[in-house]
Amino acid sequence: MLTADRFAEICAGRNSYRSTEQLDRDVQDLLAERAELLARLGVERGKDTAVGGESTLAPHTARTAEVRFGVWGSLRLIGPTVRDLEPDYYGHFYRQLGGWLPDGLSGELPRGTEYLEWVHxxxxVMPTGINVQVAISPTRDGSRYMTIEWRRERPR
Structure with missing residues (x-):
């Protein structure tokens, strides 16, 4: 854990670094502090940043998500879940975002190959500007579950 004196030193020097080494040391100390706090809280969901347009680690769930398609515009998903799928015959890895569509939503919905502009x-951190496969599965009670799948660029 950072001491109060070390934290005050970092705050005082944040606008006046004399060298990149000093800045690197402070950043590494803060990242180590963050990792320790997350470990104490038992956070297991992965990192908060992504590299090269790739999304963060799965599985993950949230209350809602907003999805924007190139042609269809924005849709809200309720109870979305992100998970990694098994590799296909050729060894390609895929990821899936699934969630329930709101009951009042009517009209045509995206299906098949669509252009995904972004996901919130x-x-x-989710990938942006990619082609995805979209499927909608109805249930007996009239609810509809949307799945969006894309190929991961990097193997695990």
């Missing part, structure tokens, strides 16, 4: 899912 609290707590995760």
């Amino acid at each position: 899912m609290p707590g995760l």
Whole structure:
């Protein structure tokens, strides 16, 4: 844990770094502090940043998510879940976002291959500007579950 004196030193010097080494040391101390706090809280959901347009670690759930398609515009998903799928025959890895569509939503909905502009899912960094496969599954009670799948660019 950072001491109060060390934290005050970092705050005081944040606008006047004399060297990149000093800045690197402070950043590493703060990241170590963050990792320790997350470990204490038992947070297991993965990192908050992504590399090279890839999303963060799965599985993850949230209360709602907003999805924007190129042609269809924005849709809200209720109870969305992100999970990794098994690799296909060729060894490609896929990820899936699934969630319930609101009951009052009517009209045509995206299906098949669609262009996904972005996804806002609290707590995760999601890929943007990619082609995805969209499917909607109705249930007996009239609810509809939307799944959005995309190929991961990097193997695990």
